[in-house]
Amino acid sequence: MNWGYVIASWIIVFGSIGAYSVATVLRGRRLSRQVPPEKRRWS
Amino acid sequence: MIPQTPTEVTGPASTGSRATRVLGLLALVALGVLVLFGLILSPADASQGESVRIMYVHVPSATVAYIGCFLTTLGSIIYLWRKSRWWELVAYAGAEVATLFTVITLVTGMLWGRPTWGVYWVWDARLTSTAMLLLLLLGYLAVRRLPADYEVRAKRAAIVGLLLVPNVMIVRKSVDWWRTLHQKPTLLSNGLDSKIEGLMLFSLFTGFIAISLVFGWLIVHRFRLAWLEEQVESEGLDIAIAERRAEALIGEVAP
Amino acid sequence: MELTPRTGPDSGAEGEALASKRIRSKRNRLPALAMIVVLLVVGSFVVVNALGSATTFYRNVDEAAAQRETLGLTRFRLQGTVVAGSIVQTGEGVSFDVAYNGVEIPVDHVGDPPEMFKANEAVLLEGNFDASGSGTFDSNLMIIKHSEVYKEKEADRLQQADMGGKVPVVTSVPGTTP
Numbered sequence: 001m002n003w004g005y006v007i008a009s010w011i012i013v014f015g016s017i018g019a020y021s022v023a024t025v026l027r028g029r030r031l032s033r034q035v036p037p038e039k040r041r042w043s
Numbered sequence: 044m045i046p047q048t049p050t051e052v053t054g055p056a057s058t059g060s061r062a063t064r065v066l067g068l069l070a071l072v073a074l075g076v077l078v079l080f081g082l083i084l085s086p087a088d089a090s091q092g093e094s095v096r097i098m099y100v101h102v103p104s105a106t107v108a109y110i111g112c113f114l115t116t117l118g119s120i121i122y123l124w125r126k127s128r129w130w131e132l133v134a135y136a137g138a139e140v141a142t143l144f145t146v147i148t149l150v151t152g153m154l155w156g157r158p159t160w161g162v163y164w165v166w167d168a169r170l171t172s173t174a175m176l177l178l179l180l181l182g183y184l185a186v187r188r189l190p191a192d193y194e195v196r197a198k199r200a201a202i203v204g205l206l207l208v209p210n211v212m213i214v215r216k217s218v219d220w221w222r223t224l225h226q227k228p229t230l231l232s233n234g235l236d237s238k239i240e241g242l243m244l245f246s247l248f249t250g251f252i253a254i255s256l257v258f259g260w261l262i263v264h265r266f267r268l269a270w271l272e273e274q275v276e277s278e279g280l281d282i283a284i285a286e287r288r289a290e291a292l293i294g295e296v297a298p
Numbered sequence: 299m300e301l302t303p304r305t306g307p308d309s310g311a312e313g314e315a316l317a318s319k320r321i322r323s324k325r326n327r328l329p330a331l332a333m334i335v336v337l338l339v340v341g342s343f344v345v346v347n348a349l350g351s352a353t354t355f356y357r358n359v360d361e362a363a364a365q366r367e368t369l370g371l372t373r374f375r376l377q378g379t380v381v382a383g384s385i386v387q388t389g390e391g392v393s394f395d396v397a398y399n400g401v402e403i404p405v406d407h408v409g410d411p412p413e414m415f416k417a418n419e420a421v422l423l424e425g426n427f428d429a430s431g432s433g434t435f436d437s438n439l440m441i442i443k444h445s446e447v448y449k450e451k452e453a454d455r456l457q458q459a460d461m462g463g464k465v466p467v468v469t470s471v472p473g474t475t476p
Contacts, residue, residue, distance in 0.1 A: 002091075002092050002093045002094040002158040003093050005094055005097065005154045005155065005157060005158050006082070006093055006094060006096045006097055008154055009097045009100065009101070009150070009151040009154040009155065010078075010081075010082065010096075010097075010100060012147065012150055012151065012154075013100045013104065013147055013151060014074070016143065016146070016147060017143070017147075017257055017261075020143050020261070021260075021261065021264070024058070024261070024264050024265055024268055025057065025058060025059070025264060027268055028057050028058030028059075028264060028267060028268045028271060029056060029057045029058075031268065031271040031272060031274075031275055032055070032056045032057055032058070032271060033056065034271075034274075034275050034278065035271050035274045035275060035278065039274050040055065040267070040270070040271065040274075042055065042058075042060045042062075042267060086450040086451050087450075087451045088448050088449060088450070088451060089448075089449040089450065089451045090414070090419070090444070090449065091414070091444065091448075092451075095448055098448075158413065158414070159414060159442060159444045160412070160414075160441045160442050160443070160444065161412030161413070161414065161415075161440065161441050161442050162441055165441065167355050168355065171344060174344050175341065175344055175345070178337050178340060178341045178344065179341075181333070181337055182334065182337045182341075185330050185333040185334050185337065186330075186334065188330055189327065189330040189331070189334070190327055190330070221355060222354075222355045222356055222377075223355060224355070224422060224441060224443055226443075226444055226445055226446035227446045228446065229446045229447070229448065238446060238447045238448065239447070239448040240448065240449060240450050241450060242450065243448050243450060
């Protein structure tokens with residue numbers, strides 16, 4: 001009983017966090033190529 | 044655009060670093076533990092049944108959304124006061140990640156409300172003020188992206204950002220100030236152990252750890268992305284000016 | 299292809315940067331502005347809603363009973379705990395008593411009650427007092443008001459006995475669910 005709501009909300013949580021993370025990382029990689037290395041100093 | 048071969052770069056060619064890789068790994072492990080305890084090992088609630096498991100993601104998501112709002116307001120204050128770009132980007136990163144978690148909070152809340160209350164949504168004070176928080180966050184992001192000079196965009200957004208923490212306080216206090224359908228907080232009130240037991244409390248605790256680690260990882264990456272965005276923006280403008288200048292010079296010499 | 303005349307390298311470059319910025323602005327400004335307008339409209343709708351209903355979201359049973367004369371046939375939300383043993387299935391729904399602060403009101407609910415509906419659980423009912431003046435509350439919308447207390451399903455019953463009775467939490471006692 002009610003497992004449907006539980007699974008749906010957990011999928012939404014993991015799915016949306018995952019999608020946002022992937023989008024952020026990919027966009028970061030693309031923009032990194034346009035910025036000289038001395039301006040991205042994290043390591 | 045500056046030509047760059049990946050082998051030559053000294054900085055990493057992404058928003059990642061050793062620190063974020065460690066943080067990301069910890070977050071993944073914690074999420075695994077959360078699934079284990081939240082979905083498998085913890086028992087069903089005596090009165091709610093299985094739907095209590097939505098709490099283990101709903102409550103931590105709401106909490107980190109508040110933390111994101113706090114970062115935004117803090118960053119906005121420091122930006123308006125000291126014109127610190129670093130803090131302005133922290134504010135921006137905080138707002139975007141807080142928006143993600145506010146949406147998650149609202150959606151999981153609706154999916155929890157249907158089986159426990161019988162309705163997805165009611166306009167009680169807690170739900171209404173949370174909806175207002177989401178609108179305010181979207182407003183911040185829209186104002187921040189409205190094309191203008193950096194200083195203009197940052198200032199406008201920072202003024203919206205100041206409103207976030209007051210709104211969060213209204214959300215937090217709504218269940219005390221008004222009559223709401225939403226229950227009062229289970230944690231952070233006296234008599235903790237009488238309100239939630241053993242493995243359920245531990246699962247909720249695991250949820251806080253896992254979602255906080257994810258939040259931290261996202262904030263760092265989003266901050267670095269925002270930094271890159273600003274670099275590209277100003278870089279693009281510099282290059283455009285340089286190109287035009289060169290073009291104009293050629294035009295002068297050989298018309 | 300730039301067709302605007304240039305007077306010199308400096309002014310030309312600056313003018314150019316400004317022009318490109320202006321073009322970019324025009325292209326990008328519309329969706330962001332539309333977004334802000336939509337947010338303002340939705341925001342004011344939400345605020346009006348909040349002022350209208352969030353402050354007097356519900357009336358407790360004792361308050362509703364005291365205000366029965368003035369309430370008349372006004373529609374409002376009633377909050378109380380379902381009295382054990384009062385639940386009776388009717389043709390079109392369910393009837394039962396709700397209690398709060400020692401006052402009870404009989405309820406005639408039309409429609410299927412939610413899954414979680416059972417005795418000793420707090421409920422919100424939307425409706426009005428019966429036109430006949432019998433003091434019965436006619437409800438057609440029921441919401442379960444869950445407390446912030448969570449109990450493991452297989453927990454020891456002795457533990458539940460010394461809960462202090464602030465919020466009654468009921469394990470699935472057979473026979474109480476209609």
